[in-house]
Amino acid sequence: MAALVLAEHEGASVRAATLNTVSAAAKAGGEVHVLIVGHNVGDAAQQAAKIGGVSKVLVADAAQFADGLAEAVAAQVLAVANGYSHVFAAATSYGKNILPRVAAKLDVAQISDISSVESADTFTRPIYAGNAIATVQSIDAIKVVTARPTNFDPAPSEGGTATVESVQAVAAGDTSRFVSRDVVKLDRPELQGAKIVVSGGRGIGSADNFKLLEPLADKLNAAIGASRAAVDAGYAPNDWQVGQTGKVVAPQLYIAVGISGAIQHLAGMKDSKVIVAINKDAEAPIFQIADYGLVGDLFQIVPEIVKELG
């Protein structure tokens, strides 16, 4: 029995969510192999070989994988999936895009966004925006699983001594073509890996006002997030969205500024260790889950906090 983990990478390095996925896969009970599909991914493969608990790294390196298109990557996963008891990927936009194609072609169910591995065939996963937790058992021969990174501790990035093996790259058609990518490069930590997250909601009032959060995030070395309301209103870009349909985060400290606390937002942050809420409405639902609440004008309070932090 062995589990295959589809790695998420940036060519030169493996993305952090892969480490969490490796730990999830290890809990299924067998060996863990990592598959890297991309172009010029030698460095990422070497890095993957050092991940604790990984015994083999498979590398499919070819030009048709350069942009990580779902059709090409899924075909490659299928080409090597035979013989594995499990295929895992992180429940990120990369994994969510690719893995259901793999499951459908294998004629098996996918178990999405799991929060724990109970046994080799049984998993828990949040449903209804995290308002219920279902325990599900798969009757399929191969379990295709996406794992929620925040629910699994990362595997150690050093110490492993996996073998690296090249696999035959599968040809891809051209029905799908990559056009462009518009990725915002921030000087701040990534939202999903950050120890501290400062998020703004509709109460911030405008895209300009969102800058108010920057000095606070800088002081705390925090990532900046946003509620769906703030993103929908155009105050913040879509990749900042925390919630049921955005990103799920579980930092040590989550500071919600001007966020009322809609169910779908709470679904994305309620596993944070400590939650601070700043809102002018003392009745806002966010206060029902916040460890520390501060009722008042955020435009006054946020600069005060920055000052207190010195």
Add this chain to the structure above:
Amino acid sequence: MKILVPVKRVVDYNVKVRVKSDKTGVELANVKMSMNPFDEIAIEEAVRLKEAGVATEVIAVSCGMPQCQETLRTAMAIGADRGILIETDVELQPLAVAKLLKALVDREQPQLVIAGKQAIDDDSNQTGQMLAALADMPQATFASKITVADGRAQVTREVDGGLETVSVALPAVITTDLRLNEPRYVTLPNIMKAKKKPLEVLKPADLGVDVMPRLKTLKVVEPAGRKAGIKVADAAALIAKLKTEAKVI
């Protein structure tokens, strides 16, 4: 060009769901049901493509209980031309729905399937991708902008880290994200008109599809709760708490 749009009947997004005391699922009796919000965006986009002269027909499809006819009527009130219900009382999981839709794609030959990226009940985010794989079509998931021209769709996708644009040859499957459009309000005259539009009812067996679930739900429980904490007086008190009590900064 035909566009096929699957629509799911789900617990309304404003309802706070309750887990049943016997832990078999969530309480669905006497709960307000609505069209999955992502599917509403999908219907709206398809109807806009028809209004722009790109599409000629919009077909809404739903799978499940007879009550899904209401969801199809809503889709037709937004502007879908006809509806198809694949009726069954078996619990439908994404793979089964994808197979049913694949059978309909074979029959109807749409150039585009626009689906919601996920349903807000089971939060699976699978059906569109699975359909694309089964029908050997390219896919563009999590769309925030769609342009159709020259036998291809150019789609801007919301991905971790920003936006990505892909171009897929038709026929293709697109799944919608929240920013794609704002669905219109359904007007009374359109609700009346929708009642007269054709609605076909099929059974999974008519399409030769086995819909038996592959996942067994062993139990459904409430998530571990979080207690409300305390209110602090000012910024200084907050920082003191975070440093000495919570020890997170």
